[in-house]
Amino acid sequence: MSSMKNRLLLLFMAWNATLLAGLFLLIGQLFPLYAGEEGTRPEFLWLMLALFFVFAFILNFIFGTRLIQVYAQPIQAAAETAMELAKGNYKARAPEVRSGRTLQLGTAVNVLARSLQEMSAVRELEQERLKTLIENMGSGLIMIGRRGKISLMNKSFAASFGLSLENTQDRAYQEIALPDRLIALIEDVFLSEDSINTQITVTDGVHTTHFAVYGAPVISGHGKWLGIVIVLHDITELKRLEQIRKDFVANVSHELRTPVTSIKGFTETLLDGAYEDRSSLLMFLEIIQKESNRIMLLIQDLLDLSKIEQSGFHLNLGDTDLNHVAARAAETVQLAASDKNIRLVIETASDARIQGDADRLLQVVTNLLSNAVVYSPEDTEIWLRIKEGKRHVTVEVEDQGIGIAQQEIPRVFERFYRVDRARSRNSGGTGLGLAIVKHLTEAHHGRIQVISEPGQGTTFQVVLPRTQPE
CATH class of the missing domain: 1.10.287.130 (Signal transduction histidine kinase, dimerisation/phosphotransfer (DHp) domain)
Known part of the structure; x- marks a missing residue:
């Protein structure tokens, strides 16, 4: 803006200088005529002429500067503001002069700038909301353009198939590692141009995942085909x-x-x-x-x-000594252990007091000991250990029984699941003991672990906190 102002000012001064020079030459031509008359003083005429030139120059400079400020400067500012708006800088504003038509120009440019800024803010807010919704919707989402290029993919979809968002953008869906069943479904949506709602199963090694899949074409308001969208919902838990x-x-x-x-x-x-x-x-x-x-x-x-x-289940919490609970549980299963000539070995701790439900904890230890007796051969030993810690107390039951295979360990807490169905049923077991143990342990905000090898015996560890959270 300042460069244009300077150029206009110099041009205006050059124009005025040219006019004054022409006037000076004209007077110079007429001056000898007046100089020959009687009583005329040349020095006075030259002085008056010089003063007239200086006054005219100053007056023209002031007038030119004012003219530039009133007309040229606002127009240049409005032009530069428009350029900033075109670049996306919606915070740019043009100066608004007090009078003249340039006031309307600056005001109009600023109104346009404010409107663009508001529209940009609304657009950014909507984009942020849409992005947050897509990323946190819990379901996998992928949008594929009409040419088969991936235009959008959220983290949930990428995590479902071990993909990277950076390596999939603008790539064809056939080029990334998608299951064949899903690729076939995408092609069906492209060919039929109709919505599809189905279920697919994806197997990766020993892991099987079930998805509810919804696919639909994306069509603009003018009926233009833009591509398709696929939504995956993990229903494995269901x-x-x-x-x-x-x-x-x-x-x-x-x-x-x-x-x-x-x-x-x-x-x-x-x-x-x-x-x-x-x-x-x-x-x-x-x-x-x-x-x-x-x-x-x-x-x-x-x-x-x-x-x-049940959600309303609550424990009768109180000061509980796990040493005493272990002794009572051992008395309960002693007869069954004696029938198989199994020796119970109890190792107590100096401080085994926790905040818990004594009757429910007795049920936990008794079920673990009963299981150990059922799955242990005759003439063996079962260890019941109480181990103290600073914040937790551990109840450990170890036997010399048949053991559990690694692939079966995650299922031992399922209802009615038995490692050896014939032996458990003949002993009178219901198949619900370990399920009850797991739920009661979690009700005490504890955790249970299983360490076992086939033919080497099994160890159950129940870790219980000393105090219960509010």
Whole structure:
């Protein structure tokens, strides 16, 4: 702006200088005529002429400067502001003069700048909201242009298939490592130009992931085909819970059918006349009682597990000595251990007091010891150790039993899951003991760990905090 102002000022001064020089030459031509007249003083005329030149020059300079300030400078400022707006600098403003039509020009440019700034702010806000929504929507999303180039992909989609956002931008979807089933679905959407809603299963080694997939074409308001969008929702956990529900119903039916069938069969045998044989009568009644007790244990464990899993379940917290809990649990399983000539070894701690529910913790230790007795051969040992820490106390149950394979360890806490079904069922177990142990441990804000090798025995470690959080 200053360079243009200087150029205009110099041009104006040069123009005025030219006019004055022409006037000076004209007077110079006329001066000899006046100089020959009587009483005329040349020195006075030259002085007056010089003063007139100086006054005219100053007056023209002031007038030219004012003219530039009023007209040229605002126009140049408005032009430079428009250039800044074109570059995206919506904070630029043009000076608004007090009068003249240039006031309207500066005001109009500034109104335009403010409108563009507001529109830019709204656009940035909407873009930020859209970006936040896409990145945190929990489902995988990918947008593919009409030429098959990836235009948008969120982190959830990239994480589902181990992709990098930087290496996938503007690349064809066939060039990245997508499952064949998903690529086929993308091509179906491109060919049919219609929405698709389905489910796919992706297997990576031993891991299987289930996705609910929705694909649809992207069409602008003017009917122009822009590409397609694919949304993935991980439903693996829902599938797992659905399978657990099915297995639970099947297992409960199986576990109840066996004792009920036995009771029904022996009852019919007694009614057919076997009750007259006293020895057979007593044997059948003992079997019926045993199977009835088995049903009662199963029902009780189911009720306990259901109660523990309810949201309103609470513990009767109090000062609990785990040494005392371990002793009581050992007394409970001592008879079953003696029948198999298994020796229980208890190692206590000097300070094993925690804040917990003594009855529920007794249930935890008793179930672990009962499991150890069931899966341990005769003439072995079972260790029950209480280990103290600064903030936690650990209850450890180690046996010399059949052990658990590594691939089965994550499933031992499932309902009705048994490592050795025949041995557990013959012992009268319900298959719910470890599920109850896991839920009660988590209710105490603790954690449980399993260390095992087939044929080498198993160690269960229950780590419990000394104090419970508020």
